[in-house]
Structure formats: C-alpha cells, structure tokens
Amino acid sequence: MNSKGKMTFPCPACSANIRGHPAFAGGRAGGREVVKAKARRGDKGLSAAKVNANLEPGKYHDGGGLGLYLRVDANGSRFWVQRITIRGKRCELGLGSPPLVKLAEARETAAANKRTVRAGRDPLAEKREAAAALTxxxxxxxxxxxxxxxxxxxxxxxxxxxxxxxxxxxxxxxxxxxxxxxxxxxxxxxxxxxxxxxxxxxxxxxxxxxxxxxxxxxxxxxxxxxxxxxxxxxxxxxxxxVAKGDNQPALALADVPGWWADLNKREGMAARALEFLTLCASRSGEVRGMTWDEVEFERAPGATRATWVIPAGRMKAEREHRVPLSADALALLESLPRMKDSPFVFFAPRGGQLSDMTLSAVMRRMQEAEVKAGRPGWLDPRSKRPAVPHGLRSTFRDWAAEKGIERDLAEMALAHNVGSEVERAYRRSDMLERRRAVMTRWAQFLRGEKMAQKVVRMRGKER
Incomplete structure (x- = not known):
C-alpha cells in the first residue's frame, strides 16, 4: 500500500509498481505477462529434446546471454538465429539448421561470434568471406x-x-x-x-x-x-x-613388347599401377582401389606366391574375384613403397586413391612422345585411335585367342561371366592355378616372347 492508501503491485521483474509500467497494459493479464517474462529469463535454455520436439511456429530463446534462438517456420523448417549488435547495429545471424547443426554447435558458434564482436571484428563480414572461399x-x-x-x-x-x-x-x-x-x-x-x-x-x-x-x-x-x-x-x-558400343582402343599385339618396354622406363605410381593393370588384365577401378589386405601371400621354402582377392563390392559383376599373381606381378608389388595410414597399394600423393585419369594420362604421354619422335605411336589396329588402359584387356583377349588358350580360362581371367546361370551355380572351381599359368605366359609375352606362328601351306594349281 502506498502513501495514498492505495494497493500497489510490485513488478516481479524490476520491483516497480505494475500500474503504469511501460511493459504492461495493466491488470491481471499484464501480471501474467510479467510472470511469463520472468520464467523465460529464469529458463535454463533449450534442450536437445525440445529442439527435436514438435514445436509451434515461432522463436524459442535459448538463454545464456548469447542471443541464440531457434526459429520454427510455419512449414516446419527450423533455423538457428543469433541476435547480436555489431558496431552499434543490431543484426541477426543465421547459424544453420538442426539436425545438421546441433544445439551445442549453435551455442559454440554464437559464443565465438560474441568474442569476435568484443575483439572489434565483424563476424557477418567474416562469414561472407568464408562463404566465398568454399572449395x-x-x-x-x-x-x-x-x-x-x-x-x-x-x-x-x-x-x-x-x-x-x-x-x-x-x-x-x-x-x-x-x-x-x-x-x-x-x-x-x-x-x-x-x-x-x-x-x-x-x-x-x-x-x-x-x-x-x-x-x-x-x-x-x-x-x-x-x-x-x-x-x-x-x-x-x-x-x-556419340557412337554406342564402340570398343575401347587396344594395342596391336605386335606393338605390345615395345610399349611394355617404354612403360617400364616411366617413373611414378601411376606408371606402376598401369603395369600391374596390364599384368593382371584388370579394370582400372579394381587396381586403383586395391588395398594391401586384399593380397594373400603364400610363403614356402624358396618361393613365394600370391593371390589378389577382390571383394564383391568392388567388382562389376558384384561377386568376389581371385586374381592369380604371376612372378612379375608379385615382384612389382614387393618393389612398391607403402604410405603410412594409407591402405591403398597404388596411392595418390596425399594417400588417397589414384584417379582414373591419372592412368589414362600415362598412356597419353607415351603416345605424345611417340608422335613427337615422328612415329605413329600405340594405335588400335582397327580404329587407328590411340590405345587406352581399358583397351589392354582386349589386347589380352586377342593374345589368349592367338595362343589357343581355352575360352573359359580367358574369360575368367577377365572376370567375365562364363556359361549360363545354372552352370555358374554348379561350378565349384575358378581354375585359379590354371589361370596362374596363363598369366605367367602373358607376363613372358609382355617382356618380349615371340608368338609362335603356324605356317599353313595351301595346295592348288599354279597360275
């Protein structure tokens, strides 16, 4: 009661008389608003559960003096917003959206913005600069x-x-x-x-x-x-x-030993990967994604053998494929350096996987060197286009046919489906050791083995 004998109602927020208080219209409704305001000030802030709850559209203050709010739009979209004064001007900064930006992250960012302003800098301008610097x-x-x-x-x-x-x-x-x-x-x-x-x-x-x-x-x-x-x-x-079904340009069999000798002189991990791809008649992605734990070594007195087991997830046919490694392929692997913390056999400079274009670039440079020297280079005998890494599989298939190697063996070496679905279901063996012998002969051919030629004499009338 005041000096005039009238009842007074002190504001619970600031102790001033509620009558005539600028923040209230007066009466009980105003009193309720004061209590609501006080409750909001005393609130501990948002919780992860509340952020993820089904909230009405509006702004939800987090408390803590950071000016952080969760804004919920009518369509259900949610955004973190920070109200902050930068160089005397009040601004709203967007801090991202949940669940990508969690409550703790939004608080950390809001606190960092406060520190930036206190240091005399502009977090909004810095944010714009960072946005422009996105790779x-x-x-x-x-x-x-x-x-x-x-x-x-x-x-x-x-x-x-x-x-x-x-x-x-x-x-x-x-x-x-x-x-x-x-x-x-x-x-x-x-x-x-x-x-x-x-x-x-x-x-x-x-x-x-x-x-x-x-x-x-x-x-x-x-x-x-x-x-x-x-x-x-x-x-x-x-x-x-663009022409569909066009075969990838392959090396002519007569050019293989010369091309192989040229490749052996090249330095770099991409050149070694291309060598291994050729020795195994594999696809580029299979070789580039190869990891050391896919290689199974069999060490015996006086000899070492190895098999490369490619998991189904990395195969085009989506089934595991075993590649018997020839002595040449094994020697290549044993000569390679290893990068700490990188699982890849043929690693990129930063430890990741080589790109497909890296292998293609090796063959392109080899072709350019030949042309510069005044030679036609390594061309597909049919299309006359420069050979590419994937075309080396066709070269292997041509060699196998010329050598009389069984079709199933050659197709298995290329990881192609052989026979009908029923036949594949009943086939227990992938003929690994027979394929190992084939890959050994292929490696010998790459080193310069001359193909055996059969001379067939035709008898007939002389003209």
Missing part, C-alpha cells in the same frame, strides 16, 4: 550431406559420390566454387565424353547440381558452368550422337 570438394560434402537421404537406392547414393570423387574432385576439388569456369568443367568431361558417355553425362548433371546448391547458398554468382543447354551443348557432341 568444390567442400561443396560436394555439404551438398551430399543434405541430399543423399533423398536417394532410396544405396547403390545410387554410392555412385553419386564415386563419380564425383573419381572424375571431378582431382580437377575441381581444390578450386573455389566461385572461380570454376566452363573450361574447368570441360577438363573433367572431355577425357571421358567419347569413351564413357553415359557416365560423363551423369557426371555433368551432378556437377551442375553441386554448383547450383553453391549458388543458392551464396557461395557463387552468375551462370552455372556445368549447364548443358546453350552452354556445354555448344562444346560437346550430344550424348545420343
């Missing part, structure tokens, strides 16, 4: 973390990342998304546009999606350099117009 590799990770859940098929999810990691990241990975041009995208696509048209076409679309995300997220501006219509369509032939 393509980081953009791929951010894009896929948000989009991969949309792909129901696990194989599709794996292919998405695999194609970007294999073909795009070696060239675009370290580049800032804001600086990627049409020329950069063409450097990724051109080497495989003719030989792997379907893969290249899908890859282009995936690069376009990643760069579109980067544009919407504020990391780049302008046209998308991976866009097809009116852009790359003017630079590359339409996928439907």
């Amino acid at each position: 393509f590799a980081a953009a791929v990770d951010s894009y896929l973390s948000a989009k991969l859940d949309e792909f129901r098929n696990p194989k599709h999810r794996a292919q998405w990342r695999a194609t970007l990691d294999t073909y795009a990241k070696p060239i675009l990975g370290p580049k800032l998304v804001s600086q990627i041009t049409v020329a950069d995208v063409l450097r990724v696509l051109e080497p495989i546009w003719q030989s792997k048209t379907e893969t290249a076409s899908r890859l282009r679309g995936r690069i376009e999606n990643v760069l579109s995300w980067a544009t919407v997220a504020g990391h780049r501006t302008g046209d998308n350099p991976a866009r097809w219509k009116g852009n790359l369509s003017e630079m590359l032939p339409k996928p439907g117009k």
